[in-house]
Amino acid sequence: MKFAVSKPGTTVAVKTGEWRSQKPVVDLSKCIKCATCQNYCPEGCMGTPGQAPDIDYDYCKGCGLCSQECPVKCIRMEQEIKQVGKPKV
Numbered sequence: 001m002k003f004a005v006s007k008p009g010t011t012v013a014v015k016t017g018e019w020r021s022q023k024p025v026v027d028l029s030k031c032i033k034c035a036t037c038q039n040y041c042p043e044g045c046m047g048t049p050g051q052a053p054d055i056d057y058d059y060c061k062g063c064g065l066c067s068q069e070c071p072v073k074c075i076r077m078e079q080e081i082k083q084v085g086k087p088k089v
């Protein structure tokens with residue numbers, strides 16, 4: 001039997017941002033720095049609890065948990081736009 005993921009790896013080794021089809025965007029003007037999103041984020045990629053969220057998109061997999069759990073609903077999920085192929089110059 002074959003598995004899609006053949007080698008175990010931490011999220012530091014695997015840039016889970018490549019999985020994303022939607023990305024979270026935080027409205028910092030409404031953020032109350034409650035740390036809920038940072039505590040729920042399974043990738044631990046939202047910065048330091050107690051400070052405004054600072055998302056590392058290399059590791060955000062777009063699961064939307066942060067958006068679901070934010071008590072003031074200031075994280076919206078946007079469609080990810082991925083560039084395919086080489087950029088045109």
Ligand code: SF4
Pocket residue numbers: 024040041042043044045046055059060061062063064065066067
């Ligand atoms: S979408 Fe998921 S992985 Fe990305 S920052 Fe929010 S909780 Fe973390």
Ligand code: SF4
Pocket residue numbers: 026030031032033034035036037038052053069070071072073074075
């Ligand atoms: S859950 Fe919402 S209000 Fe709380 S720190 Fe995150 S973005 Fe800010």
